Amino acid sequence: MRLQYALTEHWLITPSFGLGSFANGLDVKLGSKLGFRSGFKSFYRFHNKMRLGVELFHLSNGGIADRNPGTEKVATR
Numbered sequence: 602m603r604l605q606y607a608l609t610e611h612w613l614i615t616p617s618f619g620l621g622s623f624a625n626g627l628d629v630k631l632g633s634k635l636g637f638r639s640g641f642k643s644f645y646r647f648h649n650k651m652r653l654g655v656e657l658f659h660l661s662n663g664g665i666a667d668r669n670p671g672t673e674k675v676a677t678r
Contacts (some may be wrong), residue, residue, distance in 0.1 A: 615642045617658065632668035637661055642678060654678040 605615045619638040623631055640658025647653070657678055661671035 611646050613644045613646055613652075613654075615644070617641060617656075630670065631660060631662045631672070632670060633662035633666040635662060635665060637663040640674075644678065652678070 606611055607613055617638070617640050621636050622634050623636045624634075638658055641653055642647050642654060642656040644652040644654030654677070656676045657673070658676075659671060659673050662669050667670065
């Protein structure tokens with residue numbers, strides 16, 4: 602299920618939440634193989650239906666391990 606909210610005719614925002622497993626060897630050490638992801642995407646929708654946007658999200662183990670450094674990421678879409 603995908604939730605998408607239209608702020609205006611062209612501006613859209615989509616919250617995102619996830620649960621997953623992190624593999625060894627990643628540059629981000631989150632203190633646990635189980636990880637949580639939360640964030641949002643914001644898009645501008647052009648008249649031709651093309652979109653340009655940015656995504657901001659936080660990755661962490663949600664406090665299930667003694668060490669929970671967490672990290673924030675930004676991506677363009």
